Amino acid sequence: MTFSPLQKKMIGQGAAVMLVGMFAGIGLLMSLLGGIELIPGYIIEFEIFGDPASWVRTHIGGMMNGMLIMLVATFMGGIGINGAAANRMFWMLVGTGWANTIFYWAAFFAPNRALSFADNRLGESNLAAILGLAPALLFAVISIIAIFIVMKQAFLSAKG
Numbered sequence: 001m002t003f004s005p006l007q008k009k010m011i012g013q014g015a016a017v018m019l020v021g022m023f024a025g026i027g028l029l030m031s032l033l034g035g036i037e038l039i040p041g042y043i044i045e046f047e048i049f050g051d052p053a054s055w056v057r058t059h060i061g062g063m064m065n066g067m068l069i070m071l072v073a074t075f076m077g078g079i080g081i082n083g084a085a086a087n088r089m090f091w092m093l094v095g096t097g098w099a100n101t102i103f104y105w106a107a108f109f110a111p112n113r114a115l116s117f118a119d120n121r122l123g124e125s126n127l128a129a130i131l132g133l134a135p136a137l138l139f140a141v142i143s144i145i146a147i148f149i150v151m152k153q154a155f156l157s158a159k160g
Contacts, residue, residue, distance in 0.1 A: 006086050007073045010094060014069030017097035021062020024104070028055035050108045058104040065097040072150060079157040081150070092139075092146040099135035106132025 003011070030036050031052045035045040050058075072093055076082075081089055107114040111123025114132035119125050 001074075003073070004077065004086070006090055007077065010073035010090055011070050013094045014066045014073065014097065016066075017069060017094075017101055018063050018066025020101050021059055021064075021066060024055060024058040024062055028052060028059050031055045054108060054113075058108075061104050062101055065100050069093045069097050072146075076150070079150070079154045081153055085149070085153075089146060089149070092142050095135075096139040096143040096146070099139035103132045103136035 027048060027050065030046075030048045031050060032055075033043055034047065035043045037043045072089065076086055076089055103114055106128045108128075110126055110129035110132060112118075112120045112125050112129050113122050114129045114136070115122065117125060117130055117133060
């Protein structure tokens with residue numbers, strides 16, 4: 001199977017998003033342990049920002065976003081998403097991956113978890129909430145459109 005340069009760029013971007021999610025796994029480990037074990041049996045104790053549940057979301061969310069980008073990159077040519085449509089799919093899904101990455105990390109620094117622009121029952125809003133939520137909301141809509149395009153094109157290409 002050969003990939004176009006655009007598909008290769010998508011795979012690279014997806015891997016980069018996934019790598020950030022994997023680094024969040026280290027944060028999860030440190031959050032759960034209350035430090036890090038560099039030598040077996042000896043934990044260097046310290047507190048890391050964020051609670052374990054937030055680290056889980058950041059870890060798993062980043063990895064899933066990266067996999068989505070890489071997965072679509074591998075089959076989009078096979079279902080007829082080429083040319084300008086492939087370029088649109090690139091920015092739609094790569095943008096989604098990075099917007100969600102920003103959202104997950106901003107949520108650590110937003111008392112309201114970056115779930116609203118204003119204060120909510122979880123806490124107060126701040127600049128991190130706004131910077132995290134704005135691109136995530138925009139790309140939430142864009143990602144729904146992208147997946148609809150994939151679905152539609154897959155069904156159309158199956159008809160022959």
